[in-house]
Amino acid sequence: MPPEAGAPAAPGAPGAPSPRVVWITGASSGIGLATALACARRGDRLLLSSRAPGPLEEAARQCRALGAADVQVAPLDTADDDAVRRASADAVRRWGRLDVVVQNAGVAAYGRVDEVPADVLAGVLRTNVLGAALVAAEAVRTFRHQGEGTLVVVGSVLGRITVPWMGAYNASKFALRGLVRTMQQENRDVPGIRISLVAPGGVDTPIYDQSATVLGRRNRPPYPVSSPGHVAEKVLRAADRSAAWHRELDAGWANPAMKAAYGLAPGLFDLLSRPAMRALGFTRAERPDGPGNVLAPRPHEEGLRQRR
Template sequence: MYPGIDFNGKVVWITGASSGIGEALALQMAARGSQLILSARNQTELERVETLCKDAGAADVLVLPLDVSKHETMEPAAQQVFAQYGKLDLLINNAGVSQRSFCIDTAFEVYRQIMDINVLGQIALTLAVLPAMVARGEGHIAVTSSIAGKVGVPLRTGYCAAKHAVMGFFDALRTEVAADGLQVTTIVPGFIQTNVSKNALRGDGQVAGITDQDIAEGMPVDECADVIITGFETGLPEIAVGTGPEMGLPQLKSDNPTGAFQALEQMAAQLRQAS
């Protein structure tokens, strides 16, 4: 357990802040008086969220458009944040893209794109802020992973690879920076009502444009943000969030790996028949 976070006055940088979990977290932190840096590619949507955050009570809001796949832009963006605020209390690496295609139908460039955004983008931004946090002896870095970072599921080979990678990277980082006074939190959502499946990539790189039934019936995003914020406030190093049967898959894999693999193989077979 970590000391809980009091968000009042804290400088918090959220990527993927233009919608979904990122937007919901921004609004929750705004209501607690945080100073927010909102990043994503869509400036218009960021400005919409900025207005909502100011109305909710944010102490300050900086809109900082950012494409995390352009790794060379991370350092200048971090320099801008430190120049304006002098510190960064919490970075939430939340940007990401999912996948909806079988491996055999997926172009290699789609895998590269998924890894560039979901893994290398998170690492690049973390590296850009880490030295200042270590020098200060204080700071908190979080990443939004997924149940797909714990268990391999069909139609998401690239997404699962990426989310397993960030779980490994940030779990290892946690061990390294603890002695420097820094904290690392991994967020592990299940099915949440966001545009994650609608914005997912097909095998040819095109956007899927369809919301999965599991996502549509998942936890409302505001409730998801409530759980995550509570996890930060109570000091959890890993925050699992979701209410569906998918949340039991990691434990099933641990207790009965053969049973878990068979269940997921059946799921894949059903998806093949339906496609």
């Protein structure tokens, strides 16, 4: 019986892509989980990391069921340099190399910058900037030793524009984009190394329920909303060595328009940003203030999409 139209070829079948060794951070939820599942369907060998061991094991189970060639888990905090180095070294020992690293782990906080607790502000920057930098640095060290490899960093359209009540997240994603561009420049001397940034707009993932807040309102992804699978497709496109090299890929059809408005009409953009954010970024439902998963994981809120 022929395979379903659009379904990936089984590993080893004629025309099927050869399995890669792929390390994904933030792999137990949202975009990271969707990327892991997409790589599993392709028959890749997977190293999955996040701070939540239980959901991480469930992600590994799903990946094995979908046909991943091999799956290992490495629960870790990406801002722990020793843990990051150990995970990378263990993958190389097991499989002989690392082909692709997807740096996806991230957290968010909602509230005016002067009202968000200092430990939460620091926590967002610790995960989104320091943690991302440590994973990216370890990936590049490995790739330079191998002479090749692909690093895909999941950023955000909020690395190009800003919105109110997300100051720490905005700052972290602007920093992340600067980090990626710098590393692209620094590694031009090794043609086999590819470094890309994927910048989603609003995505239907649990990060909105997991985020810290001091606003007492439930957050939601602003329109237009992409699925985690759509962003995973962009990540895989960036990771595909047969594809043209991309510095930065948008994942969201409205991203170009938002970036243009932010740059060409900043005064009007700022005027409209508060009412737009109130209407599109929050529901009417109340939500207790707190640090969310910024300071510690919340395993019960992990998953592919936001709870309804």
